[in-house]
Amino acid sequence: MKKRILIVEDAIYMREMLVEMLGAEREEYEVVGFAVNGKEAVEKYKELKPDLVTMDLVMEEMDGIQAMREIKMYDPNALILVITALGTPEQRNEALEAGADEYLWKPFTVKNLSDLLKKLLRKEKE
Amino acid sequence: MEQPNVKGLLILSFTAACALLAFYLSVIKNVTVVYPHLFYIPLMLAGVWYRKKAIYIALFLSAVYILVTYPLWVLDPDLSVSVLERSAILIVVAYIIGFVSEKRAQVEAELKETKDYLDDVITSSADAIVVVDMAGIVQSWNKAAEDYMGYTAAEVIGTHNKKFFADPEEAERIMAIVLREGELKNHRTVVLTKDNKPVYINMSAALLKDKKGVPVGTVRVSRDITKEVELEEKIKERRNNLNLILESMPDGVYIVSKDYDVEFMNKVLIDEFGDQVGGVCYKVFHNREAPCPRCKNTEVLTGETVRWEWHSRRKNKTYDLVETPLKNINGTLSKLTIFRDISERKRMEEELNEAKEQYMAIFEHTLTALCVIEQDKTISLANKEFESMSGYSREELAGKNWTDFIEAGDSERVRNYCDERRKGGAEACCLFTLVSRDGALKYVNAMIEPVPGENRCIASLLDITELKKNEEKLRETIEKLAELDKMKLEFLNVASHEMRSPLSPIIGYASLLEPKLTGRERGYIRRIEKCARELEEMINRMLELARIDGRKVELNLEEFSLSEVVRKVIKNLEPEAKAKSQTISSVTPELKIQADKQKTAAIFTNLISNAIRYTGEGGRIDVMVEDRGEDIYACVADTGIGIPEEHLPKIFERFYMVDTSLTRKSGSLGLGLSIVKEYVKLHGGRVWATSDLGKWSKFSFTMPKGQLTNGGE
Numbered sequence: 101m102k103k104r105i106l107i108v109e110d111a112i113y114m115r116e117m118l119v120e121m122l123g124a125e126r127e128e129y130e131v132v133g134f135a136v137n138g139k140e141a142v143e144k145y146k147e148l149k150p151d152l153v154t155m156d157l158v159m160e161e162m163d164g165i166q167a168m169r170e171i172k173m174y175d176p177n178a179l180i181l182v183i184t185a186l187g188t189p190e191q192r193n194e195a196l197e198a199g200a201d202e203y204l205w206k207p208f209t210v211k212n213l214s215d216l217l218k219k220l221l222r223k224e225k226e
Numbered sequence: 227m228e229q230p231n232v233k234g235l236l237i238l239s240f241t242a243a244c245a246l247l248a249f250y251l252s253v254i255k256n257v258t259v260v261y262p263h264l265f266y267i268p269l270m271l272a273g274v275w276y277r278k279k280a281i282y283i284a285l286f287l288s289a290v291y292i293l294v295t296y297p298l299w300v301l302d303p304d305l306s307v308s309v310l311e312r313s314a315i316l317i318v319v320a321y322i323i324g325f326v327s328e329k330r331a332q333v334e335a336e337l338k339e340t341k342d343y344l345d346d347v348i349t350s351s352a353d354a355i356v357v358v359d360m361a362g363i364v365q366s367w368n369k370a371a372e373d374y375m376g377y378t379a380a381e382v383i384g385t386h387n388k389k390f391f392a393d394p395e396e397a398e399r400i401m402a403i404v405l406r407e408g409e410l411k412n413h414r415t416v417v418l419t420k421d422n423k424p425v426y427i428n429m430s431a432a433l434l435k436d437k438k439g440v441p442v443g444t445v446r447v448s449r450d451i452t453k454e455v456e457l458e459e460k461i462k463e464r465r466n467n468l469n470l471i472l473e474s475m476p477d478g479v480y481i482v483s484k485d486y487d488v489e490f491m492n493k494v495l496i497d498e499f500g501d502q503v504g505g506v507c508y509k510v511f512h513n514r515e516a517p518c519p520r521c522k523n524t525e526v527l528t529g530e531t532v533r534w535e536w537h538s539r540r541k542n543k544t545y546d547l548v549e550t551p552l553k554n555i556n557g558t559l560s561k562l563t564i565f566r567d568i569s570e571r572k573r574m575e576e577e578l579n580e581a582k583e584q585y586m587a588i589f590e591h592t593l594t595a596l597c598v599i600e601q602d603k604t605i606s607l608a609n610k611e612f613e614s615m616s617g618y619s620r621e622e623l624a625g626k627n628w629t630d631f632i633e634a635g636d637s638e639r640v641r642n643y644c645d646e647r648r649k650g651g652a653e654a655c656c657l658f659t660l661v662s663r664d665g666a667l668k669y670v671n672a673m674i675e676p677v678p679g680e681n682r683c684i685a686s687l688l689d690i691t692e693l694k695k696n697e698e699k700l701r702e703t704i705e706k707l708a709e710l711d712k713m714k715l716e717f718l719n720v721a722s723h724e725m726r727s728p729l730s731p732i733i734g735y736a737s738l739l740e741p742k743l744t745g746r747e748r749g750y751i752r753r754i755e756k757c758a759r760e761l762e763e764m765i766n767r768m769l770e771l772a773r774i775d776g777r778k779v780e781l782n783l784e785e786f787s788l789s790e791v792v793r794k795v796i797k798n799l800e801p802e803a804k805a806k807s808q809t810i811s812s813v814t815p816e817l818k819i820q821a822d823k824q825k826t827a828a829i830f831t832n833l834i835s836n837a838i839r840y841t842g843e844g845g846r847i848d849v850m851v852e853d854r855g856e857d858i859y860a861c862v863a864d865t866g867i868g869i870p871e872e873h874l875p876k877i878f879e880r881f882y883m884v885d886t887s888l889t890r891k892s893g894s895l896g897l898g899l900s901i902v903k904e905y906v907k908l909h910g911g912r913v914w915a916t917s918d919l920g921k922w923s924k925f926s927f928t929m930p931k932g933q934l935t936n937g938g939e
Contacts, residue, residue, distance in 0.1 A: 111727065117734045124738065158723065185726035187766070188719070188773065206730035207762060209737030209755070 102130040103221065106150035108141040108167065109134070109183070110159045118154060118183070121210045129217070138162025142170045145178065152220065154204075157184040157195060165198045172199035179224055181216060183208070233275045240271065241287060248294045281324050284317045352449070354427075357434065359443035362386045362397055366445075374450045376420030392416040392424055404431045404444045414451070426455040478545075478565035481552060482507045484527050486517060489560055498541070498565075522549050526561040535568070543569040594686045599644050599674070601681040603627045615670075615689055617663030628685070633659040633667060640672075644683045648676040660687070669694040711776055718772040722765045729765075732758045767897035771880065774904045781822040781908055785935060788858065789814040791823060792851060795830040803838050803847065810834065812849035819858060820932030825905040832898040833862040833925050840923070841866035854928070857911070861926040868919040877915055878903040902927070 105122060109115045115134055122129045133148050135141035139162040145153060153171065157164035164182065171178045182195045185206040192203055202220045204213060276283065292310075348355050354371035358364055364387050367379040375382075375390065388397040396415055403410050410431040416424045427448040434443040469490060472479040478495030482488055486507045491499075502510040508517050517523065522532040531550040538545065545565045552562040589596055595612035597605050605628050608620045616623065616631055628644075629637040636658035646652035654675065660668045669691045676683050736755040743751055773779050792814045803810050819826075830849070837847045841864040852859040869877060876882050880900045902925075906913040911929035 113731050114727075117731050117738075120738055121734065185723040185730065186719075187722070187726070188769070188778070190778070206726050207733035207758065208730065209733055211737060 103128060103151040103217075104132040104148070105129050106133050106135065106141070106144055106148055106153045107131055108136075108138070108144075108153060108159075108164065109156045110136045111156075114156070114183075118213075121213050124210060125214060138164060138167030138170075141167040142174070145171050146174060149175075152179045152181060152217070155180050155182050155184075155200070157182060157186055157191070165194060168195070168199040179220060181220055183213075233271070237271050237275070237283065241290060244287075245290050245294050248291065275327075276324070281317065281321050284319070284321065284324075288314075288317055351447075354446075354448045354450075356387070356446045356448070357443055358387045358401075358446065360401075360441060362388060362401065365443060371448075374419065374425060375417065390417045392418050400429070400431060400446070401444065404433050405441065408433050410446075414455075417448070425450055426452045428454075475564070478567070480507075480563050480565075482523065482561045482563065483554075484523065484558060484560065486523065495565060522547075523561055526551050527559050529559075543567055544572045545569075594688060596684065596686050597623070597628065598677075599628050599683045599685055601644075603629065603641075603644065606682070612687065615662065615668065615687060616660065617666075631660055631662075633661050635659070644674060644676075647674050647683060648681070657690075667691075715772045715776040715778070718769050722769045725765050726762065729758050729762055733762075764896065767901055771897060771900055771904065774908075779904075779908065781825065783820055783932065784823055785818055785820045785932075786823045786826075788817045788819050788826065788851060791827050792830055792849060792860075795827055795834060796849065799831065799834050799838060802835065806838065806841070807844045808838060808841055808847055810847045810849065812851075814849070814851040815853055817851060817853055817858065818931075818934060819929070820934050821909055821929065822905075825908070826929075829902050829905050829927065830860070830862070832902045836898055836925075837862050837864035837866065837923070840864065857928045857930050859926065859928050861924055863922060863924040865922050868921055868923050869915065869917040870919050871917070874915050874917060878913065899925075 107115055107118050109118065119131050122131055132150050133144050135144045137159045141153070141155065141164075142162070155164045155168060159167075164184070168180055168182075171180065178199070180200050181202045181204060182200040183204045183206065184191075184195070186192075186195075187205045195203060201223070202216050204216050348366070348368045351368060351370050354374065355366070355368045356364060356371050357366035364382045364385055367377070367382050372378050386397075388394055391397055393416070400410060400413065400415075403413075410429065413429045413431070415427060415429060417427050419425055428451045429446055429448040431444050431446040433441050434445055436442045469492075472490070472492045475492060476494065478498055479490070479492040480488055480495050481490040488502050488505050488507050488510065491501065491503050496502075499511060508514040508521070512518055520534075520536075522534065525532050526549045529551050531548065533546070533548050536545045536547050537543070544567075546568045548564045548566075550562050550564075551559045554560055589607075590609050592609065593611055595615040596609045597612050598607040600606050604625050605623045606625075608616075608623045612623070613620055618631070629641055632640060640656055640658050643652055643656055647654075652674075654673055656672050656674065658670055658672065660670045662668055668689050671688045671690045672685050673688075674683050674685045733755055736751050736758065740748060740751045740755070770779070792812060796810050796812055800810060834847065834849065841847060845865045847865075848861075848863045850861050850863075873882075878899045880897055882899075903913050906927045906929060909929045909932075911927055913925070913927035915923060915925050917923040
C-alpha cells in the first residue's frame with residue numbers, strides 16, 4: 101500500500117521538486133495534498149489524514165513548529181518529516197521537541213530523501 | 227672736796243706767809259719798797275687751781291697787800307701810787323693766769339672727753355684694735371680683740387705680737403709693709419687664738435707717729451672673717467664645681483667680667499678660639515678696640531638672660547648664645563655665655579627648607595589635584611590643580627570639610643572614608659562626584675593614603691569625567707558591537723537559510739538528473755552538485771563561526787573511540803584522495819576520549835580534506851594520533867605545496883589568503899582551519915602548523931582526553 105504523503109512547503113519549486121523526487125518511487129509513495137502554510141497544513145492533515153507529512157519550518161500564517169504541535173495534538177501518531185534549511189542544533193532540537201520524527205536539512209539529494217523516508221517508515225512499523 | 231680745801235689752805239698759808247713777810251719787811255725792817263712778787267706764788271697756784279676764780283684771790287691778795295703796806299703809805303704818800311699800781315698789775319696778772327688756766331683746763335677737758343670717747347670706741351668696737359709699738363710689743367688690746375683671741379688685755383699688753391700669727395714671720399712682714407707704705411689695707415692673714423685655733427682676719431694697719439713724726443708703733447684694726455672665708459671657700463668650691471660642669475659641657479662656655487675681661491673659657495671654647503683667658507673679649511675675639519655693637523653685656527649685667535644667634539665670620543659658624551648673669555664672690559656680676567654651635571643644625575634646617583620647598587613645588591605643580599585632609603576631615607593644604615579642579619581658591623578651601631565638595635549622593639558614602647583608610651579598612655581608591663564652584667559635576671577617582679605616623683591623609687584626585695565619558699562611549703560601542711554581533715548571527719542565520727533554499731533545488735534536481743545522464747553530462751551534473759555542496763559547506767562554516775563568536779556553540783561531551791572516528795573520517799575522504807591518486811595512511815592507537823564526537827570528527831575532516839586539497843596528484847597524507855597521558859596529540863601531514871613561514875601563525879584566521887599565486891591555484895584557505903582552531907580551543911587544546919615551503923605541511927593539535935569513566939583504555 102502506497103504511503104499517502106502531505107507536502108507542506110511554501111516554495112512552489114520545492115513542492116514541485118518533492119513531487120518529482122517522490123514520483124521516482126511512485127509505487128511507494130503518493131502525494132495526496134499540499135499546504136503552503138502551517139494553518140493550511142493542520143487543516144489538510146485533518147481532512148486528508150495522510151500517513152506522513154513533509155513539513156517546512158519557515159512559513160507565513162503559521163510556522164512549521166506550531167503546525168507540528170497542533171497536528172501532534174490532533175494525532176499523536178502522526179509521522180512528520182521536517183524538511184528545512186534551518187540547521188542549527190537549537191533549531192533542530194526545537195523541531196524535534198515540537199514533534200518532528202525526522203529532520204532533513206536542505207539542500208538534499210533524492211537519495212537523502214528516500215533513505216530518510218525508509219528509515220522513518222521502518223521506525224513506524226516497529 | 228678735801229683737795230680744794232688743801233689747795234685753799236695752801237694758798238691761804240702762802241698768802242699769810244707773804245703778808246707776814248711783807249709786814250716784817252715794811253713795818254719791822256722798814257723796807258720801803260715792798261715787792262708784791264711774793265704774792266705771785268699763791269696767785270699762780272690759785273690761777274692754776276681755781277682758774278677764773280683767781281681774780282678774786284688776786285683782789286683778796288691786792289687788798290692784803292694794800293693793808294700790809296698801808297703803814298708805809300702813811301709814811302710815804304708816793305708809795306701809795308706804787309702800791310696801787312702794783313696791785314693793779316697783780317690783779318691783771320691774776321686775771322691772765324686765771325684765763326690761761328681756764329683755757330688750759332678746757333682743752334684738757336676736751337682732750338679727756340675725746341680720749342674717753344676714743345676709749346669707748348676702741349672698747350666697744352667689733353673690730354679688734356691693737357696698738358703695737360715699734361718693737362712689736364702690744365700696747366693696747368681692746369674688747370673685741372679679747373673676744374676673738376681669747377687673751378685679756380692684761381695678759382697680752384707688754385708681750386710681743388709675734389705669737390698671735392699662724393705664720394711667725396707675719397708680724398715682721400706686717401710691720402715692714404706698714405713702715406714702707408705707711409698703712410696696710412685689707413690684709414688677710416691667719417691668727418691663732420689662745421686655744422691655738424686659727425682665725426681668719428682681715429687687718430688694716432696704720433703707722434703711729436709721735437709729735438716729731440717719728441714712728442712709734444702701729445695701730446691695727448682686724449676683723450674676724452672666718453665665716454666670710456668659709457663662705458668664700460664654699461663659693462669657690464661651688465664655682466669650681468660650676469667650672470667643672472662648664473668644662474664638661476659639650477657647648478663652649480666663657481665668663482666675661484663687667485669690664486669685658488675674659489675670666490674663664492672651657493675647653494670646648496679654647497679649642498675653638500684659643501685660650502683667651504685674661505684678655506679683653508672684644509679685642510681677643512673680635513679684633514675691636516671698643517665693645518662690640520651687639521654686645522649684650524649691659525643687659526646681662528642688669529640681671530637679664532639674653533639668647534641670640536651669632537654668626538662668626540672667622541669660623542663661618544653660627545652659634546646659639548645664651549648669656550646669663552653670674553654672681554661673683556665679691557658680689558659683682560659677670561656674664562656667663564654658652565656657645566652652642568648650631569651651624570650644622572642651621573645647614574640642615576636650610577636643607578630641610580630647601581627640600582620642603584622642592585616637595586612643595588612638586589606638590590604645587592603636579593598635574594594631579596592634591597590635598598591634605600586632617601583628622602577632623604578639614605582640608606589643610608591644597609595644590610593648584612585642586613584649585614582648578616574644584617574652582618575654589620585655597621583660601622576658600624582651607625578649613626572646609628573635604629566632603630563639602632562632594633555631591634550629596636556620594637558625600638554620605640565617603641564621609642568616614644579617611645578614618646577607614648587609616649584603620650586600613652577601605653580600598654585605596656574611591657570614586658565620587660565632585661561639585662565644582664560653578665556647579666559642574668566632575669567624576670573623580672580619589673586615592674586617599676594616610677600619612678604614616680600622622681592622623682592626616684593625603685588625597686590625590688584624578689578627574690576622570692572624560693574617561694568616564696569615554697568609558698560610557700566604549701560601553702555603548704561594546705553594546706552596539708554586541709548588538710551587531712547578534713545581528714550578524716541573526717543575519718547569518720537568515721542568510722544561511724535563504725542561501726540554502728535555492729541550493730536545495732540545485733542539489734535536489736541534480737540528484738534527480740544524475741541517474742538519467744550518461745558520459746560527460748553525468749560528469750557535469752556531478753560537478754554542479756559538488757560545487758553546490760562546497761557552497762553549502764561554506765555557508766555551514768560561516769554560520770558555525772558566527773555561532774561560536776556568539777557563544778552559541780557548546781560541547782556535547784561523550785566518551786568515544788578516537789581511532790574509530792579517525793578511521794571513519796579517513797574512509798569518508800578516501801574517494802576524494804583517490805581521485806587525486808593520493809594515499810592516506812594513519813597511525814592511530816586504540817584510544818578513548820571524552821569530547822564532542824562530532825566536532826572531533828569535524829577537526830579531522832577539515833584537516834584531512836585541506837591536506838587533500840593542497841597536495842598535488844600522487845601525494846601522501848599521514849594521519850597520526852598519540853596518547854600523551856592526559857592529552858592526545860594528533861597531526862595531519864602532507865607532501866603538499868607547503869606554507870611560507872611568515873604565514874604560519876595566521877593561517878587559522880578566517881579567509882586568510884596565503885598569497886595570490888596560492889589563491890589562484892587553490893583559493894582562500896577558507897574557514898575550515900578557523901573551525902578547527904575554535905573546536906580545539908573549545909576542548910581546551912592547542913593547534914599549530916609547521917611547514918617547509920614546497921615540500922610539506924603538518925598541522926598538529928593537542929586535546930585533553932577529558933574525564934573518562936574507565937581510565938581510558
